[in-house]
Amino acid sequence: MSHFDDAVVLVTGGTSGMGSSHVRAYAARGARVIIGGRNEEAGQALTREIGERAAFLPLDVTDETAWLRAVADAEDLFGPITILISNAGVQNPAALIEDTDLQVWQQILAVNVTGHFLAIKHVAPSLRRAGGGSIVTIGSAMAFGGSAFFAPYVASKWALRGLTKSAALELGRDNIRVNAIHPGVVSTPLINEPTVPGQPSIAESYSPDPFAVPRLAQPEEISNALLYLTSPEAAFSTGSELVIDGGLLLGPALQ
Incomplete structure (x- = not known):
């Protein structure tokens, strides 16, 4: 089983x-998997691919009313939630702090911090009704340092670290574990496609060649770590941070 x-x-x-x-x-x-997101066409296509054990629910993670509706609908479909993967996040267009619009700053923090706050706030009662479970927030290796041109994103991921650890302290006695995964550069549209038209993608300006594992991560490698953290094998892990970055934070490797 x-x-x-x-x-x-x-x-x-x-x-x-x-x-x-x-x-x-x-x-x-x-x-049984609830696919939360804003792209209904892609969500419905993924649901058809997986079959009856999946369902798409429209979800803007910054909208508290949408969260109330999504949790209620998820429970109606499959029962109380036992695992929350708080994955939604956005990247800001590359810009110096002094050239960053306030609206951009606010949008990045709304999705990357408030979105996770609302996820934990509204899913925790469902996990409690299930008798316990697991939450994993998806942060970034950029939460352990700074990065020129990406201050809003970096600040949001630093904030998410504190939110995750606070949630672990609050929910532990409810048999709810809360951990974080901090990926390095993963080969996804967020990395491979320009944030704004005419601007190079992150993949075009980033080279993994100096690092211990000289390549981009594949999404499945992050998924495999999630499966461990949300399994009984990780029952003693809460408030922990798993960095999966191919040695990016270590700096250049011996060539």
Whole structure:
């Protein structure tokens, strides 16, 4: 029997990139998966691909009313949620702090911080009704340093680290574990496509060649780590941070 045969998994930002990889990974192991996202066409296509154990629910993670509706609909479909993968995130267009519009700053923090706050706030009661479960927030290796041109994104991921650890302290006695995964540069549309038209993508300006593992990560490698953190094998892990960055934070490797 799979660890996930009785699981009800909600993945935010689940229609593309890492999110869709996470959805497929849990579904392949028998879980019932709620695909939360704003791209209904992609969400419905992914639902058809997986079959009756998956459902798409429209979800803007910055909208509290949408969260109330999504959790209620998820429970009506599959019962209380047992695993939350709080994955939704956005990147800001490359710009110096002094050239960054306030609206851009606010939008990045709305999705990358407030979105995770609302996810934990509204899914925690469902996890409690299930008798416990697991939450994993998807941060970034950029939460352990700074980066020129991406201050809003970096600041949001630093904030997410604190939110995750605080949630772990609040929910531990409810049999709810809260951990974080911090990927390095993963081959997804967020990295391979320009943030704004006419601007180079991150993949075009980033080279993994100096680092210990000289390549981009694949989404499935992050999904595999999620499967471990949300399984009984990780029952003693909460408030922990798993960095999966190919040695990026270590600096240049011996050539």
